[in-house]
Amino acid sequence: MSTAARADDxxxxxxxxxxxxxxxxxxxxxxxKGRAQLALELDVTGPEAADFNAWKAAMGxxxxxxxxWPAEYGGGGLSKEQAKILSQEMARAGAFNPIGGxxxxxxxxTLLEYGSEEQKQEHIPAICRGxxxxxxxxxxxxxxxxLASLQTFAEDKGDHYIVNGQKTWTSGGQWADKCFALVRxxxxxxxxxxxxxxxxxxxxxxxxxxxxxxxxxxPFCETFFDNVVVPKTNRVGKEGEGWTIGKRLxxxxxxxxxxxxxxxxxxxxxxxxxxxxxxxDQNGKLRDAxxxxxxxxxxxxxxxxxxxxxRVADESKSGNGVSVASSxxxxxxxxxxxxxxxxxxxxxxxxxxxxxxxxFSPDELRTTRGxxxxxxxxxxxxxxxxxxxxxxxxxxxxxxxx
Amino acid sequence: xxxxxxxxxxxxxxxxxxxxxxxxxxxxRKLRDSGSRQGFDPAVYAEMASMGWTGIxxxxxxxxxxxxxxxxxxxxxxxxxTLTPSxxxxxxxxxxxxxxxGSDEQKDKWLPRIAAGEIVAxxxxxxxPRHGQGAIETRHFDGKLFGRKQFVDNGDSADLFVxxxxxxxxxxxxxxxxxxxxxxxxxxxxxxxxxxxxxVPATKLDCGGEGLTDTILDQARILCAIEMLGxxxxxxxxxLDYLKQRIQFDQVLxxxxxxxxxxAALFTEIELTRSAVExxxxxxxxxxDISVTAAQAKALANDMLNTMSREAIQLHGGIxxxxxxxxxxxxxxxxxxxxAFGNSAFMRDRxxxxxxx
Numbered sequence: 001m002s003t004a005a006r007a008d009d010x011x012x013x014x015x016x017x018x019x020x021x022x023x024x025x026x027x028x029x030x031x032x033k034g035r036a037q038l039a040l041e042l043d044v045t046g047p048e049a050a051d052f053n054a055w056k057a058a059m060g061x062x063x064x065x066x067x068x069w070p071a072e073y074g075g076g077g078l079s080k081e082q083a084k085i086l087s088q089e090m091a092r093a094g095a096f097n098p099i100g101g102x103x104x105x106x107x108x109x110t111l112l113e114y115g116s117e118e119q120k121q122e123h124i125p126a127i128c129r130g131x132x133x134x135x136x137x138x139x140x141x142x143x144x145x146x147l148a149s150l151q152t153f154a155e156d157k158g159d160h161y162i163v164n165g166q167k168t169w170t171s172g173g174q175w176a177d178k179c180f181a182l183v184r185x186x187x188x189x190x191x192x193x194x195x196x197x198x199x200x201x202x203x204x205x206x207x208x209x210x211x212x213x214x215x216x217x218x219p220f221c222e223t224f225f226d227n228v229v230v231p232k233t234n235r236v237g238k239e240g241e242g243w244t245i246g247k248r249l250x251x252x253x254x255x256x257x258x259x260x261x262x263x264x265x266x267x268x269x270x271x272x273x274x275x276x277x278x279x280x281d282q283n284g285k286l287r288d289a290x291x292x293x294x295x296x297x298x299x300x301x302x303x304x305x306x307x308x309x310x311r312v313a314d315e316s317k318s319g320n321g322v323s324v325a326s327s328x329x330x331x332x333x334x335x336x337x338x339x340x341x342x343x344x345x346x347x348x349x350x351x352x353x354x355x356x357x358x359x360f361s362p363d364e365l366r367t368t369r370g371x372x373x374x375x376x377x378x379x380x381x382x383x384x385x386x387x388x389x390x391x392x393x394x395x396x397x398x399x400x401x402x
Numbered sequence: 403x404x405x406x407x408x409x410x411x412x413x414x415x416x417x418x419x420x421x422x423x424x425x426x427x428x429x430x431r432k433l434r435d436s437g438s439r440q441g442f443d444p445a446v447y448a449e450m451a452s453m454g455w456t457g458i459x460x461x462x463x464x465x466x467x468x469x470x471x472x473x474x475x476x477x478x479x480x481x482x483x484t485l486t487p488s489x490x491x492x493x494x495x496x497x498x499x500x501x502x503x504g505s506d507e508q509k510d511k512w513l514p515r516i517a518a519g520e521i522v523a524x525x526x527x528x529x530x531p532r533h534g535q536g537a538i539e540t541r542h543f544d545g546k547l548f549g550r551k552q553f554v555d556n557g558d559s560a561d562l563f564v565x566x567x568x569x570x571x572x573x574x575x576x577x578x579x580x581x582x583x584x585x586x587x588x589x590x591x592x593x594x595x596x597x598x599x600x601x602v603p604a605t606k607l608d609c610g611g612e613g614l615t616d617t618i619l620d621q622a623r624i625l626c627a628i629e630m631l632g633x634x635x636x637x638x639x640x641x642l643d644y645l646k647q648r649i650q651f652d653q654v655l656x657x658x659x660x661x662x663x664x665x666a667a668l669f670t671e672i673e674l675t676r677s678a679v680e681x682x683x684x685x686x687x688x689x690x691d692i693s694v695t696a697a698q699a700k701a702l703a704n705d706m707l708n709t710m711s712r713e714a715i716q717l718h719g720g721i722x723x724x725x726x727x728x729x730x731x732x733x734x735x736x737x738x739x740x741x742a743f744g745n746s747a748f749m750r751d752r753x754x755x756x757x758x759x
Contacts, residue, residue, distance in 0.1 A: 392662035
């Protein structure tokens with residue numbers, strides 16, 4: 001491996017850039033160019049597997065999958081500016097980040113903030129190398145939007161807890177190595193009775209059962225804890241601090257969910273898609289005037305959403321605190337993602353409703369599944385209704401009692 | 403809102419203070435009740451001129467400050483908030499037309515006087531009740547203009563008309579023989595007039611190239627949009643305050659979740675609209691795609707203000723229907739601005755056309 005691009009603050013940006021370029025040139029397998037979706041696959045198999053694994057190992061050992069995390073725990077140790085250069089150069093090379101998942105998006109940042117030194121040393125490097133899969137043990141059958149009513153109980157047994165209960169909507173639980181979970185350590189207090197625990201999914205008593213969704217996929221499962229022994233060294237923070245830590249983690253989740261939503265994986269713009277399926281008249285206008293107006297309206301709103309995301313970023317950089325507009329990003333991004341899916345489907349007609357097999361292109365089938373799967377986006381990570389409560393109460397000051 | 407420069411922050415603060423102290427909604431009421439045909443108070447406009455607002459989009463060489471569109475937007479948003487009647491938007495849009503399309507002579511003649519607030523200029527565009535419907539029939543022949551323009555902003559007293567004819571834009575002195583003005587009394591109590599041109603001397607805006615017509619209209623659209631955003635903001639704030647103090651069933655209305663979610667939805671939509679409108683103003687300053695952003699900004703502002711003006715009345719209940727309460731005044735201005743330079747259907751069609759679908 002080239003040593004040209006050691007992360008080093010003393011390097012000037014252009015030297016850093018040329019170092020990154022040389023390193024990518026030496027390490028990014030050309031066969032993977034533009035194959036970013038591989039990073040979303042559970043296990044890359046087939047002819048691309050060797051190249052993908054080599055790429056993952058190369059990025060993992062540099063820590064560039066988590067570029068701004070501290071180098072002492074295996075992160076890239078880059079400044080924000082350097083990370084920006086890295087992502088620009090990766091885009092230029094058609095490269096992608098092979099290291100992802102909940103460990104990177106949610107758990108890692110939270111552990112860096114709240115974890116003990118030992119916990120960071122133990123868990124962060126494996127996340128940086130993409131070796132350990134984490135899942136989230138938050139929701140329960142009786143605790144969805146009202147998460148703090150969770151009942152999974154961790155009984156104090158001296159140097160360890162015995163955990164009993166059931167979690168649900170555990171993303172990727174059936175494939176996960178470890179779980180970060182909110183459990184109850186005190187039944188007499190609601191929020192203050194919650195504790196943040198790390199649970200090894202291979203511990204005896206942990207079982208998972210995939211949940212099949214309307215899209216046909218099973219990205220979530222139910223997770224059962226039956227007398228599961230968890231050492232106290234796996235507790236993050238103190239007993240009763242779980243709600244605070246868990247909420248912080250949800251902020252990371254929401255940041256990452258912005259713009260999530262169905263249909264965004266489709267490469268074509270809605271106008272192009274409509275031109276293909278609906279056709280145009282002699283003036284180049286879509287044949288369906290009503291659909292055309294609605295696509296125009298959607299595109300205007302979608303642009304306004306992207307403009308808002310940029311505005312929020314500019315405002316937060318200006319040092320005047322978090323922009324109030326940031327509170328609308330999850331609501332708007334997920335709503336428009338779903339709207340886009342519905343419009344795609346309408347454009348494709350019956351061709352957009354294929355389930356599998358012959359007669360449908362891969363794009364069409366992806367649109368169908370994405371449309372169904374995308375219904376989750378306005379429910380998870382704080383439903384739209386919860387987000388509206390947050391806006392009304394925290395930003396608009398519309399309190400329950402005055 | 404977008405991040406402002408220090409100068410812009412000062413301008414915004416100045417406009418905010420001035421509007422709050424000198425031009426609350428009661429100032430508009432007073433003017434309305436006086437039956438003013440002019441639709442604005444010349445003394446107030448002179449004050450705006452003395453603060454430098456009348457020359458914000460006029461180059462320094464012609465007596466302006468060339469402070470930029472975004473800056474003009476900061477002022478117009480504040481004026482919109484309290485329904486301050488003034489010809490600032492129409493005069494600025496007309497001045498900008500001359501900046502783009504005028505000869506040196508035309509610029510020398512008109513721009514310094516517009517920048518100083520000595521005269522009021524306005525665009526005369528539409529010939530019917532719906533913008534963009536039908537071909538323009540106003541004709542230029544042998545140095546003279548023939549035709550009729552409808553619903554011209556500040557048409558009752560404008561000193562200079564920038565007139566759209568079948569072959570481009572023309573400047574017409576408001577004092578010319580053959581020019582007639584017929585007042586149209588409308589819901590917003592501002593000045594709108596039908597202007598007749600019967601063999602009226604006119605000089606063409608010959609520079610500016612092929613896109614001149616669209617650019618002039620796009621600029622006007624964006625100025626409408628920012629005034630509308632100011633009105634939205636005020637309606638939202640006033641409604642929120644009302645919900646926090648009105649008590650029914652022994653609790654403030656603000657504690658009802660049905661109302662909380664409606665307000666949260668309006669808040670979300672207003673923030674999105676703000677991004678679009680600010681983006682359009684920035685595009686005017688930075689040379690982005692003006693036509694697409696203008697269509698987007700005007701359509702979203704139209705729809706937002708339409709919704710907000712209806713919700714404001716509904717959420718106020720019966721008192722929102724009274725002339726004594728302010729919210730009703732906004733809906734009467736709102737629909738006029740929605741129609742001005744293109745309603746949402748027109749803007750969507752234009753947007754789609756610009757993006758070739």
